[in-house]
Amino acid sequence: MFLQQLLNSIAIGSVYALTSMGATLIYGILGILDIANAGAYVLGAYLGLLFYSLSGNILIAFVVTMIITGLFGILIQKYVYRPLLSQPAYIPLIASIGIFIFIENIIRLIAGPTIKEFTVNLPFQSLNFANLHINNVWVLIFIVALILMFLLWYLLKMTKIGLAWRATAQDLDIAKTMGINTNRVISLNFFLGYSFAASAGILIGILYNSIYPTMGSVVSYKMLAIIVLGGLGNPFGTLVAALLIGFIETMVGAYIGFFIPRNAIAFVALVIILLISPQGLFTQKSRI
Amino acid sequence: MKRKVFSLILVVIMVLAFNSLAMAQDDPIKLGFFAPVTGPAAADGESALNSAKLAIEVINEKGGIDGREVELVNYDDHLDSKQSVSIAQKLTTRDNVVAVVSGSYSGTTRPAANIYQNAKVPMISAYAIHPDIPKSGDYIFQQSFPGPVQGKVGGYMAVDNLGAQKIAILYVDNDFGNTLNDNFQKYVEDKGAEVVYVDSFAIGEREFNPVLTKIKGLNPDLIYVVAYAGEGAAIMRQSVDVGIEAQILGTEGMDSTTQFLQVAGDAAEGLIITTNLNRDSEEEQVRDYINRYTEKYGFAPDMVGASTYDGFMLLAHVMRQVGPDSEAIKDAMYEVEDYMTNTGLLYRYNEIGEAVKPVQVQIVKDGEFHYYDQITDMDIIAP
Structure with missing residues (x-):
């Protein structure tokens, strides 16, 4: 029973990690709380279903969706955030909320408000042994999360563009004077941030076999709790924070009961942890 | 000359005014409607709105109410009770509807019910089942059995x-x-x-x-x-x-x-x-509704849609008896007996305005x- 709940919590935590990673990357480099990332999550889920039904191949659907959503991220960055960069932080925040609402409603108008099924037959089945259940979509989520995290780590630590990225994250203006093409770095950052969100949207769509225009609304605020807890803009911290929130939610639900809504537990945990450690779990030093 | 032109214009205006008064009898009868067509309950909202439109179409096909057309005045409440309240104010003061059907949830229908009650406009809650809704007053009814x-x-x-x-x-x-x-x-x-x-x-x-x-x-x-x-x-x-x-x-x-x-x-x-919807019902009207809805919208209706449709049909049934007058509609609702709806036989309304109907399993x-x-x-x- 405890072991099953632990597995449940890891699955939920991985889902959170994947959904918050895009916004973490963007906060890490520009210091913008990108609520619109939850819009990319919804957009990704719908494009994923579209390309899956067109191609019949989930891998193709993943790749094409991630590229298109990533390009969409570049456009948002170029035409919405870049002109607002010199403004106080709350202005891009409001813009990002606006974009999120816009995306949700455009999708509702085109695809309709009803829940659509996202049934994908995976080449491997769910596992059941010794009273434990491991869902096959969880396995897929672990695998995709691992691949994406590895790619991110490799890009940031092992490549020249990663170095430029870290430099830009530390100080945009100085990086620029050092000859780094910061616009390109920021574009890459948004590309990855939005394509991560898109992959999360597809995976969650498959996990619950349903996508709908408002599927991003819980994500949009829970993502904030997780990236704040993870030390704002720190991918590793976000991963740990996501697993921790997944664990706390599951264990509170399993052993105490939902005396408050499950989605509020993340925020209670956030408040308690911030009271003890105001920097979040990880300090800014280890950010990107 | 100027005076002549002026009096001519005056005459024209008066003729037009009388004409529009005479026309008023043939203006469409306005029925109000609100549902959460956008926001978190958009799917139910759309289902309700689809059925509301279908109901109005069917009522008009059957000759409207004594030859007068029925018109739907619909609003989206976004599943937000602030919206449903301001919609209630609009429907009762500006649109001057004779009656209203709520295609929304209990949370949004409850606060709006008081406004309809104060404005003396009958409201039928299609599928919002909170027990406080009909208790708002004698103008407020529930289409479905209470929660x-x-x-x-x-x-x-x-x-x-x-x-x-x-x-x-x-x-x-x-x-x-x-x-x-x-x-x-x-x-x-x-x-x-x-x-x-x-x-x-x-x-x-x-x-x-x-x-x-x-x-x-x-x-x-x-x-x-x-x-x-x-x-x-x-x-x-x-x-x-x-x-x-x-x-x-x-x-x-x-x-x-x-x-x-x-x-x-x-x-x-x-x-x-x-x-409240029996999909295996032998009743012709239920089959007709399900077929027609499926044909029009491409998917089968649910209880939200069926309940909304019933709300309008019930209003039409009552208006055919007593005419499009808010107070007369309210009084006649309490007289309804054994009226067949898509969602089962409505035995009657009790004194609070709660429907006495069989429950389907x-x-x-x-x-x-x-x-x-x-x-x-x-x-x-x-x-």
Whole structure:
């Protein structure tokens, strides 16, 4: 029973990690709380279903969706955030909320408000042994999360563009004077941030076999709790924070009961942890 | 000359004014409507709006009300009670509708009901079932049986029909869920069954593995689930995943073909729900409604749509008798007797404005809802 709940919590935590990673990357480099990332999550889920039904191949659907959503991220960055960069932080925040609402409603108008099924037959089945259940979509989520995290780590630590990225994250203006093409770095950052969100949207769509225009609304605020807890803009911290929130939610639900809504537990945990450690779990030093 | 032109214009204006007065009799009769067409309940909102439009079409096809056309004045409340209140003000003061159908949830319909009551405009709540809604006053009616009745019928099905002794409950934390849970729990406990677990969840929740794992450990005979289509489908699928074998008893919240049955798939087999729409009904009007709706919109209607349609048909039925006058409609509603709706035979309205109707029990077989039982016992269904 405890072991099953632990597995449940890891699955939920991985889902959170994947959904918050895009916004973490963007906060890490520009210091913008990108609520619109939850819009990319919804957009990704719908494009994923579209390309899956067109191609019949989930891998193709993943790749094409991630590229298109990533390009969409570049456009948002170029035409919405870049002109607002010199403004106080709350202005891009409001813009990002606006974009999120816009995306949700455009999708509702085109695809309709009803829940659509996202049934994908995976080449491997769910596992059941010794009273434990491991869902096959969880396995897929672990695998995709691992691949994406590895790619991110490799890009940031092992490549020249990663170095430029870290430099830009530390100080945009100085990086620029050092000859780094910061616009390109920021574009890459948004590309990855939005394509991560898109992959999360597809995976969650498959996990619950349903996508709908408002599927991003819980994500949009829970993502904030997780990236704040993870030390704002720190991918590793976000991963740990996501697993921790997944664990706390599951264990509170399993052993105490939902005396408050499950989605509020993340925020209670956030408040308690911030009271003890105001920097979040990880300090800014280890950010990107 | 100038004076002549002026008086001519005056005459023209007066003629036009008289003309429009005379025309007023032939103006369409306005019926108000609001539903959450955008926002978190957009799917139900659209279902309700589709049926409202279909109902108006059908009423006009049959010659309207004594030859006068009926016009739908509809608004989107975004599932926001501030919106539903301001819509109520608009409908009653600016649009001057003769009656209103609510296609929205209890949370939005409750505060709006007071405004309709004060404006003396009859309102029929299509599927919002909170018991306080009809208590707002004598102009406020419910199309469907009130929530407490459905909760009681759930309890009756669980204990008396399915013989459950150990029961777990999962309900959505809003007016709908709380009303049904309270009445279900009271009934089963009075009958001596044991409630081993009760938990609630927020609208939009999709992750039930932790809760269901816990419920599995408690080994209940039956799980009572008060959820909407999305949450309900997640519960059904995940309960199969964690290996729960107990019978699951649901409510009208899961009564949706595209949104619930298709998403839940095989996991929904054997589910029993309490609702107001009998899909196997032999009644011609029910078949007509289901066929016509499916033809027009490309998918089968649900109880939300059927209830909304019934609300308008009931208004049309009453207006054909007493004319499009708000007060006369209100009085005539209390006189309605044994009126056949898509959602069962409406026996009558009680003095509060609650519908006395049979409750349908449906079971999921081969991916479709089918007849399982119909509860007509007055001891259970009388509000």
